[in-house]
Amino acid sequence: MSSENFVALDTHCSFCEMAAVTKTGRLLKRERCDTAIPPLVALLETVRRPRILTFEEGPLADWLARNLRQHVDKLIVCEPRRNALIAKDGDKDDPIDAEKLAQLLRGGYLKEVHQAGSLDRALLKQHVSFYHDRVRERVRQGHQLIAQLKRHGVFASIAQIMDEEERRRLYRKLPQRKLLIDHLELVRQVYELMLQQEEVLRGELVRLARREAAVRRLTQVPGIGWIRAVTFFVYLDTPERFKSKSALCRYCGIGLERRRSGDGPLRIRVVQRANRRLKNVLLGAAMSAVASGDNPFADKYQYWTKEEGEHPSTARRNTARAIASVLLSMWTNGSEYDPALVRGVGRPGPQRVKSRTSKRRSS
Numbered sequence: 090m091s092s093e094n095f096v097a098l099d100t101h102c103s104f105c106e107m108a109a110v111t112k113t114g115r116l117l118k119r120e121r122c123d124t125a126i127p128p129l130v131a132l133l134e135t136v137r138r139p140r141i142l143t144f145e146e147g148p149l150a151d152w153l154a155r156n157l158r159q160h161v162d163k164l165i166v167c168e169p170r171r172n173a174l175i176a177k178d179g180d181k182d183d184p185i186d187a188e189k190l191a192q193l194l195r196g197g198y199l200k201e202v203h204q205a206g207s208l209d210r211a212l213l214k215q216h217v218s219f220y221h222d223r224v225r226e227r228v229r230q231g232h233q234l235i236a237q238l239k240r241h242g243v244f245a246s247i248a249q250i251m252d253e254e255e256r257r258r259l260y261r262k263l264p265q266r267k268l269l270i271d272h273l274e275l276v277r278q279v280y281e282l283m284l285q286q287e288e289v290l291r292g293e294l295v296r297l298a299r300r301e302a303a304v305r306r307l308t309q310v311p312g313i314g315w316i317r318a319v320t321f322f323v324y325l326d327t328p329e330r331f332k333s334k335s336a337l338c339r340y341c342g343i344g345l346e347r348r349r350s351g352d353g354p355l356r357i358r359v360v361q362r363a364n365r366r367l368k369n370v371l372l373g374a375a376m377s378a379v380a381s382g383d384n385p386f387a388d389k390y391q392y393w394t395k396e397e398g399e400h401p402s403t404a405r406r407n408t409a410r411a412i413a414s415v416l417l418s419m420w421t422n423g424s425e426y427d428p429a430l431v432r433g434v435g436r437p438g439p440q441r442v443k444s445r446t447s448k449r450r451s452s
Contacts, residue, residue, distance in 0.1 A: 094136050096161070097190035098129075098144040099183045100153065105129060108187035109136045110195055119184050124149070126156045133160050143194045145169040146202040151211050154204040167199035170362075205326055213297060214323040220290045221320070221366060227283035234276045238263070250277065294319060306419055309426035311386055312378030312412060317370045321416060324367050328421040334414045342368035343409045359406070375408040385431035386411055 094117060099106040105124050109117040117136065122128040133142065142161040144153060150166050158164045172193060193199050205211040231247040238245055243262045249255045256277075263269060298304045298319035307318040331337040338344030342363025348356045378386040386408050393404035415431060418424070 092137070092139065094138075094140045095191045095195045096133065096136055096140050096142045097187050097194055098142070098153075099187040099190065100124065100144050100147065100149050101183075102149075106183040106187045107132055108184065108191045109140075110188070110191045112195065114192060114195060116188060119188065121183075129153075129157060130160050133157065138162060141165070141194060143167050143190060143199060145172065145190070150202070151204055155208060155211070165194065165199055166202045166204050167194075168202050171200045203326060203330055205323075210323065210326060213319075214326075216290070216294060216297065217320050217323050218366075220287070220294050220316070223283060223287050223290055227280060227287055230276060230280040230283055234273065234280060237273055237276065241269075247280075251281075291316065298322075303420050303423075306423075306425060307416055310374075310412060310415055310419070311381060311384040312374035312376070313416070314377075317374055320366060320370050322420075324364060325420075328417055331417070334410075334417055337417055338410050338413055340364060340367070341371055341409075341413060343371055343406050343413065371409040371413050372405060374412050375405050378412065379405070379408060385428050389431075 093112050094109055095112075096107060096109045099108075102124060104121055106119075106121050108119045111117060120132060120135075122132050133140065139162040141163045142157060143165040144150065144167070146166050146169055154164060154166055167190075172190065190199075205214055234250055235245065235247060238250070238259065241263050243259055245255075245259050250259065260270060260273070263273075295315045298315045301319070301322060304315070304318045304322050307313055307321060308315060313321075325331075325337075331340065335344055339346065339360045340363060342360055342365065344360055345357050346360045348358065375386065375390070378384055379390045381387065389411055390404050390408045393399040393407055394401055399407070411431065415426070419426060
């Protein structure tokens with residue numbers, strides 16, 4: 090379209106700064122309004138269609154995307170880290186930032202961040218995220234409790250500390266100071282509270298996960314339980330997001346990226362920026378599948394480590410890629426898990442051994 094208008098919002102809790110530019114880069118308008126849907130909609134309506142809207146990913150992004158999408162011809166929630174270096178160049182304030190973002194949108198330089206299509210899906214994702222945050226906080230409190238004991242030469246596991254009899258025995262080894270015991274008891278009480286919350290949230294999350302047909306199918310894959318399945322489900326949201334399985338693996342932090350400059354050597358490394366929660370899910374699933382044995386993924390891991398001599402961490406990452414590929418295929422095709430369809434089950438034939446040997450260093 091020759092008459093497209095590009096609109097950008099620099100969002101804050103109290104106000105939003107809007108800038109709109111034409112396809113040729115001419116500034117149409119620059120205006121500020123309250124951060125509320127009615128004034129934002131009214132402001133957008135002052136820009137002629139077709140209009141394309143963008144704003145950066147952040148705490149307000151999901152709410153704004155759900156409510157403003159129907160008032161524009163296209164909406165892009167963009168990755169703020171990708172814009173940081175350009176935004177920091179030259180003068181900086183909210184109106185200038187909004188105009189720079191509109192110009193980046195006009196040039197097609199923004200990296201889109203996927204948003205959930207419905208409120209129910211967004212709330213499910215928030216519940217999954219909240220559960221993982223509680224788990225991380227509980228583990229942190231446990232480490233703090235163990236570290237407090239180590240400072241006084243007392244070494245114990247969290248299971249020993251949570252056992253009442255064992256805890257009394259451990260406390261007798263400590264300097265008998267009320268301040269020290271009070272500190273330990275406060276941390277322990279927080280740990281117990283986190284543990285109770287985690288159990289409640291897990292039960293509710295499993296109940297919600299059982300409602301989704303796709304999640305029920307994903308739990309058939311070795312190493313994938315209810316929590317990992319629903320986490321994979323909500324963070325991907327839709328399998329159509331990725332053009333290929335390699336793109337999915339790069340997004341999850343287990344894929345490879347190639348780097349080369351001039352006549353220098355070609356370097357292949359694991360991607361640095363990725364979704365860490367999905368990375369933990371897939372690597373954890375690979376470890377569980379390998380530990381359980383008697384499944385194609387454990388066979389693949391054994392082949393990579395024993396036959397090809399891969400380092401265990403590389404073999405684990407390869408196994409995680411295989412699991413990710415199977416999950417994506419099952420979700421896309423609506424199919425059930427079939428171990429016979431997992432490529433490279435057991436020991437490969439002579440032709441496959443030759444092919445994998447030639448690519449050993451790149452995987």
